[in-house]
Amino acid sequence: MAIRVKCRHCKTEMGHIPDRTALQHGQVKQLKEEFAEEFITQDEKGSLTITSTCEHCEKTLQNNPNYYEMKNWIQ
Numbered sequence: 849m850a851i852r853v854k855c856r857h858c859k860t861e862m863g864h865i866p867d868r869t870a871l872q873h874g875q876v877k878q879l880k881e882e883f884a885e886e887f888i889t890q891d892e893k894g895s896l897t898i899t900s901t902c903e904h905c906e907k908t909l910q911n912n913p914n915y916y917e918m919k920n921w922i923q
């Protein structure tokens with residue numbers, strides 16, 4: 849089981865946490881505390897995907913707070 853961190857706006861994969869070590873050290877729990885539950889999805893293989901916002905999109909959002917709302921909230 850792997851954990852991927854993806855940008856919810858541009859779908860860029862920001863990071864990848866290899867499975868076991870992460871789990872053994874309780875990182876999933878930590879991640880769940882760090883990220884809102886609704887942003888964590890688990891596929892049929894058991895892989896976790898955490899949707900977050902990458903630096904680029906965060907900047908765009910800061911400059912254009914409404915830019916992504918229309919485009920991405922309703923998919």
Ligand SMILES: [Zn+2]
Pocket residue numbers: 855856857858859860901902903904905906
């Ligand atoms: Zn992005």
